[in-house]
Amino acid sequence: xxxxxxxxxxxxxxxxxxxxxxxxxxxxxxxxxxxxxxxxxxxxxxxxxxxxxxxxxxxxxxxxxxxxxxxxxxxxxxxxxxxxxxxxxxxxxxxxxxxxxxxxxxxxxxxxxxxxxxxxxxxxxxxxxxxxxxxx
Numbered sequence: 001x002x003x004x005x006x007x008x009x010x011x012x013x014x015x016x017x018x019x020x021x022x023x024x025x026x027x028x029x030x031x032x033x034x035x036x037x038x039x040x041x042x043x044x045x046x047x048x049x050x051x052x053x054x055x056x057x058x059x060x061x062x063x064x065x066x067x068x069x070x071x072x073x074x075x076x077x078x079x080x081x082x083x084x085x086x087x088x089x090x091x092x093x094x095x096x097x098x099x100x101x102x103x104x105x106x107x108x109x110x111x112x113x114x115x116x117x118x119x120x121x122x123x124x125x126x127x128x129x130x131x132x133x134x135x136x
Contacts, residue, residue, distance in 0.1 A: 015110070016090070029077060039073055051067060052068075064116065091124035094108055
């Protein structure tokens with residue numbers, strides 16, 4: 001998906017690079033790191049990922065949310081660091097960028113889990129006064 005978007009967009013700017021992602025992973029406590037690794041290791045095939053894709057394509061955000069929650073294995077720190085904190089950072093950065101160039105059209109691409117719930121990017125952008133719409 002990233003390569004297709006990058007090829008189609010005139011000016012591409014990374015919202016978050018791999019260094020920032022790895023800093024977030026590294027900042028997790030040992031229990032959260034273990035839960036992250038166990039979550040990844042417990043998906044032996046692509047079936048779970050395909051189910052998440054089907055839920056997103058069907059607009060079944062409740063099913064997608066349940067799948068995302070299962071991936072966090074009940075670890076609140078893992079969810080906070082990997083989703084909530086990053087979502088807040090994404091929304092604030094995007095709002096700042098838009099304020100600097102109000103006539104500029106911005107396309108922001110994030111994973112589906114970042115779109116869910118009260119601490120998801122759409123809800124946080126709405127709190128900044130933006131209207132967010134899904135492109136299917």
